[in-house]
Amino acid sequence: MFKNAVQRSLLCLGLAAAPGMGVAQGVITLPQAYESALLNNYQLRSEQASLSAEGEATREAWSGVLPQVTATASYGESRFTRDFDLNKSVTDTDEHTRYEVSLSQVIYSHKSFNNISRASAGEDRTRAQFNLSVVNTGFDAVKAYLAAASIKRETSVLEQELESHRRRLLQMQKKQERGFATRADVLDAQTSVDQTVAELAGLRTELLAARQQFVAVTGLDLSESSLAPVDESKWQQVPDLLKTDWLEVALKNSGDLKVARADVQFNEETQDYERAGHFPELYLNARYTENDTFATNLREETRVELQFRLPIYKGGATSARSRQAAYRKEASILALQHQEQLVRVEITRLVEGLQGSHEQINALKTARTSAGQSLEAAERGFEGGVRSLTDLLEARNRLSRTERDLVREVYRNLRMQFELKQIAGVLSEEDLQGLTL
Numbered sequence: 001m002f003k004n005a006v007q008r009s010l011l012c013l014g015l016a017a018a019p020g021m022g023v024a025q026g027v028i029t030l031p032q033a034y035e036s037a038l039l040n041n042y043q044l045r046s047e048q049a050s051l052s053a054e055g056e057a058t059r060e061a062w063s064g065v066l067p068q069v070t071a072t073a074s075y076g077e078s079r080f081t082r083d084f085d086l087n088k089s090v091t092d093t094d095e096h097t098r099y100e101v102s103l104s105q106v107i108y109s110h111k112s113f114n115n116i117s118r119a120s121a122g123e124d125r126t127r128a129q130f131n132l133s134v135v136n137t138g139f140d141a142v143k144a145y146l147a148a149a150s151i152k153r154e155t156s157v158l159e160q161e162l163e164s165h166r167r168r169l170l171q172m173q174k175k176q177e178r179g180f181a182t183r184a185d186v187l188d189a190q191t192s193v194d195q196t197v198a199e200l201a202g203l204r205t206e207l208l209a210a211r212q213q214f215v216a217v218t219g220l221d222l223s224e225s226s227l228a229p230v231d232e233s234k235w236q237q238v239p240d241l242l243k244t245d246w247l248e249v250a251l252k253n254s255g256d257l258k259v260a261r262a263d264v265q266f267n268e269e270t271q272d273y274e275r276a277g278h279f280p281e282l283y284l285n286a287r288y289t290e291n292d293t294f295a296t297n298l299r300e301e302t303r304v305e306l307q308f309r310l311p312i313y314k315g316g317a318t319s320a321r322s323r324q325a326a327y328r329k330e331a332s333i334l335a336l337q338h339q340e341q342l343v344r345v346e347i348t349r350l351v352e353g354l355q356g357s358h359e360q361i362n363a364l365k366t367a368r369t370s371a372g373q374s375l376e377a378a379e380r381g382f383e384g385g386v387r388s389l390t391d392l393l394e395a396r397n398r399l400s401r402t403e404r405d406l407v408r409e410v411y412r413n414l415r416m417q418f419e420l421k422q423i424a425g426v427l428s429e430e431d432l433q434g435l436t437l
Contacts, residue, residue: 033218044134065113079091111277168393228436271325286303286305
């Protein structure tokens with residue numbers, strides 16, 4: 001899976017990608033934007049560090065069942081007074097040294113072994129969250145790319161309309177000079193130009209905002225680069241795409257569900273860990289001690305013992321922690337059920353939305369053909385004197401609106417295709433290949 005490759009890449013690169021990282025001057029493709037977003041996202045870098053920390057926490061938990069060896073050495077001086085009888089005492093000093101090596105090995109500790117399972121579950125939960133963030137960040141890059149590309153295409157359609165209106169205005173001005181058009185006709189043509197210019201200015205502002213959002217998500221500089229055009233024919237793959245049972249795929253692979261399931265598992269392990277506080281423990285202890293002091297005649301000692309520890313009462317703390325863990329487990333189970341409902345709703349929405357979008361695009365393509373034929377008829381009628389300028393301008397506006405609606409719906413369709421794979425948890429770099437020309 002690509003998300004695993006991303007993890008390896010992040011680790012190999014040390015997450016050292018500079019925030020301003022870009023590509024060579026030229027054209028930026030969607031896969032480049034996707035990869036750059038993953039490498040430059042601070043949230044991903046933060047979660048990667050958290051995942052590494054959880055891995056160390058698992059290794060720390062293993063230390064609880066491994067031998068614990070301690071060596072100590074001490075040196076000191078003491079002053080003491082000894083009484084021999086009621087009238088005689090001696091005051092003296094003593095230098096003392098002590099060396100000790102001790103070993104403690106757990107033989108049975110339900111809590112220590114459950115702590116390993118709990119730490120491992122915590123690592124799995126963090127890994128699931130990281131993988132989910134990889135998919136979501138990649139989808140953010142796709143959305144930003146498609147949004148900018150869509151507005152750019154819509155701007156191109158409106159620029160063509162503006163050029164048509166300007167040609168019509170120039171035609172009306174020339175006709176007015178020859179007495180074949182009225183002042184009202186020229187004003188109508190000028191109004192169409194002005195309205196289109198205003199609308200185009202709004203679209204260009206939206207395009208600027210979309211490009212800034214793309215830069216923010218991917219970290220790629222667009223000042224000397226442009227986005228590769230999108231293969232808009234990919235909307236036609238919807239019927240084949242929907243042959244897959246996406247609900248089954250999502251219930252198995254959804255990143256949100258994996259995080260929720262990992263959270264349930266972590267809380268189950270936490271509950272077992274807290275309950276283990278009631279269980280007895282068995283340890284093997286060994287110690288070697290060497291003394292050099294006047295205070296005792298025990299110079300050297302070697303001791304091996306089997307130690308049994310039985311927790312009896314700690315003020316109710318163990319029971320309280322067990323109940324807390326049980327409530328957290330119940331909460332995580334309910335959260336998982338809620339997330340499953342959300343996934344079902346989202347998959348259904350996207351599948352039905354794609355079906356409707358596919359039909360709508362076909363209808364808009366038919367409408368565009370009809371609008372183009374209507375414009376041709378209006379132009380012939382206007383030249384023949386049987387159609388008014390208003391009819392001609394309205395026919396041109398209708399064609400432009402249809403083309404813009406078609407562009408918006410095509411890009412909405414493409415975005416929903418990627419969103420479906422994102423929700424299902426299977427969005428990867430391979431899905432982006434071939435989308436840009």
